[in-house]
Amino acid sequence: MIVVQKYGGTSVGNLERIENVANRIIKSKQLYKDLVVIVSAMSGRTNELIERAQYYSDNPSKLEMDKLLNCGEKESAALLAIALISKGYDAVSLSGKDALMLTSSDYTNAKIISIDNSRVKQELQKGKIVIIAGFQGADENGFETTLGRGGSDLSAVAFAGALNADLCEIYTDVDGVYTTDPRIEPKAKKLDKISYEEMLELASLGAKVLQNRSVELAKKLNVKLVTRSSFNENEGTIITSEEKMEQALVSGIALDKNQARITLRQVEDKPGIAAKVFTTLAKNEINVDMIIQNVGRDGTTNIGFTVPQSSLNQALDAMRELLGANALIESDSEIVKVSVVGVGMKTHAGVASSAFLALANEGINIQMISTSEIKISLIVASKYAELAVRTLHKTYNLDK
Ligand code: ADP
Ligand code: ASP
Ligand code: MG
Numbered sequence: 001m002i003v004v005q006k007y008g009g010t011s012v013g014n015l016e017r018i019e020n021v022a023n024r025i026i027k028s029k030q031l032y033k034d035l036v037v038i039v040s041a042m043s044g045r046t047n048e049l050i051e052r053a054q055y056y057s058d059n060p061s062k063l064e065m066d067k068l069l070n071c072g073e074k075e076s077a078a079l080l081a082i083a084l085i086s087k088g089y090d091a092v093s094l095s096g097k098d099a100l101m102l103t104s105s106d107y108t109n110a111k112i113i114s115i116d117n118s119r120v121k122q123e124l125q126k127g128k129i130v131i132i133a134g135f136q137g138a139d140e141n142g143f144e145t146t147l148g149r150g151g152s153d154l155s156a157v158a159f160a161g162a163l164n165a166d167l168c169e170i171y172t173d174v175d176g177v178y179t180t181d182p183r184i185e186p187k188a189k190k191l192d193k194i195s196y197e198e199m200l201e202l203a204s205l206g207a208k209v210l211q212n213r214s215v216e217l218a219k220k221l222n223v224k225l226v227t228r229s230s231f232n233e234n235e236g237t238i239i240t241s242e243e244k245m246e247q248a249l250v251s252g253i254a255l256d257k258n259q260a261r262i263t264l265r266q267v268e269d270k271p272g273i274a275a276k277v278f279t280t281l282a283k284n285e286i287n288v289d290m291i292i293q294n295v296g297r298d299g300t301t302n303i304g305f306t307v308p309q310s311s312l313n314q315a316l317d318a319m320r321e322l323l324g325a326n327a328l329i330e331s332d333s334e335i336v337k338v339s340v341v342g343v344g345m346k347t348h349a350g351v352a353s354s355a356f357l358a359l360a361n362e363g364i365n366i367q368m369i370s371t372s373e374i375k376i377s378l379i380v381a382s383k384y385a386e387l388a389v390r391t392l393h394k395t396y397n398l399d400k
Contacts, residue, residue: 001033001034002032002033002034002035002036002163003028003032003034003036003165003166003168004036004037004038004163004165004167004168004169005025005028005035005036005037005156005168005169005171006038006039006134006152006156006168006170006171007037007171008040008170008172008173009042009043009045010043010172010173011040011172011173011230011231012039012041012042012043012076012079012080013042013043013044014042015079017230018080018083020230021039021080021230022080022083022084022087023087024171025080025089025129026084026089034124034163035130036120036124036129036159036163036165037080037129037131037132038131038134038152038155039073039076039080039132040072040073040076040134040135040152041073041076041135042075042076045072045076046072046135049068049071052068053065053068063107065146066107066108066110066143066146067143067144069135069136070133070145073095073096073133073135073136074093074133077093077094077095077131077132077133078093080093080131089129090126091128091129091131092129093131093132093133094120094123094131094133095144096134096136096138096155097138097142098119099119099130099159100116100117100118100119100120101115101138101155101159102114102116102137102138102139102140103137103138103139105139105140105143105145106145107143107145107146108145108146109146110137110139110145110147111147112137112147112158115158115159115161115162117159117162117163120132120159120162120163121163132159134151134155134156135147135155136151136155149211150208150211151213152211153170153210153211153213153214154213154214154217156168156170156214157221157223158217160223161217161218161223165223167224168218168224168225168226169228169236170210170214170226170227170228171227171228171229171230172227172229173230174209175190175229175232175234175237176227176228176229176234177190177191177194177207177227177239177252178209178252179191179251179393180254180255180389181209181389185390185393188398191237191252192235192237192238193238193239193240193242194237194238194240195240195241195242195343196215196219196240196241197374198251198252198341198343199215199239200212200215201254202251202254203215205256205375205377206255206257206258206337207254210225210227218239219241222241224238226238226239248342248344249342249348249351249396250340250341250342250344250396250398251342251343252341252342252398253339253341253392253393253396253398254339254341255336255337255338255339255389256337256338256339257385258309258310259306259307259335259336259337259379260307260308260331260332260333260335261304261305261331261333261367261368262304262305262306262315262319262330263329263330263332264302264304264319264323264327265302265328265329265330266300266302267300267301267302268300269297269300269301270299273301273303274293274303278305280318280319281305281307281315284311284314286307286308286315286318287307287308287311288306289306289370290304290306290370290377290379291303291304291305292304304368306337306368306379312331316331335379335380336379336381336382336388337379338377338380338385338388338389339376340355340376340396341375342374343374345373345376346374351376352369352376355395358391358392358395359378359380359388359392361391362384362388362391364380364381364387364388365380365381366378366379366380367380367381
């Protein structure tokens, strides 16, 4: 039986915790013949490395950033291997490049092209516990790359797929997937099971317990995925393709704090304006999320949209260049996106109106709305983030 386990940043956050992980791996090794472990950098390390680079530049070379950022995961992988060897177990650590993960050359946000599993298999055949540095690979030129923030989850799923593993366990600092972030709403309930579809939606809308690309890949490769805590023995959450007999109306509330809003005021109300604005943003590789356009009046209209906070300055520059120095362009980064997710919404009406009513009762103004078959997303002021999450959690009886 091949099992892939992934330990996140908090789980390997200091030397004692790495030792705790080593002890857990030793127990697992008694159960499973072949064990492959993916690790994140110690918590805070990736941010620390980014800050160091920013000492020299606001826009450091992405190629060099990847060589720097992947060191965090190499550090924890080697420390874990050292801990295991010191306890008498045969272990080896591999970088993403050593483990033959081939990626695109989109430095700092590379896509996985393929994994040649021969190196990992070779080490397993020697009886070793294989520790792989998560979040990284290398491109066809041999340059090392990273997979985007939270990318160790993606590494774990990708290696589980490449090795045809029987199970991929994601160990983190909470017991599993909850109805919302348990750090915001202590009454949140742990889910025993969740569908890939709902998990993907929650993850894409900000629930960072699993990185969204990892869920997508797990679904595609049919990887059996479980999230659980590295700090206790509690049962976690199984991510599955099984449909429940009866779908809950709403399965969870997600919060995304990484949003900023731009409003273009009094732009000419004529065909082609929206196309120009959004083509420009797309050319700059800026992901636009929500869009709102008012009904025009007196030949002008307002267009509002949200972008990731990290792209705000770039988006503002692009809009100024497109619309000219006198254009009325406003921005606000003190906003968040709160989302209600549930497959059951497909067949129920009135789900959105209860969200609007509940927030209104709390005096929370909704700035933007978008809906799909299985989610409702709302933009509200940052100061209401936690209150909005708790209010919606209660509205849909998720605490029961
Ligand atoms: P790791 O470092 O192990 O990858 P992360 O910090 O990336 O861990 O993800 C775990 C965190 O996700 C939890 O500490 C929790 O605050 C947050 N979180 C957000 N939404 C949820 C949710 N619905 N269920 C569980 N945890 C959530
Ligand atoms: N260390 C990386 C990050 O902080 C990857 C990960 O932890 O999954 O984003
Ligand atoms: Mg994570």
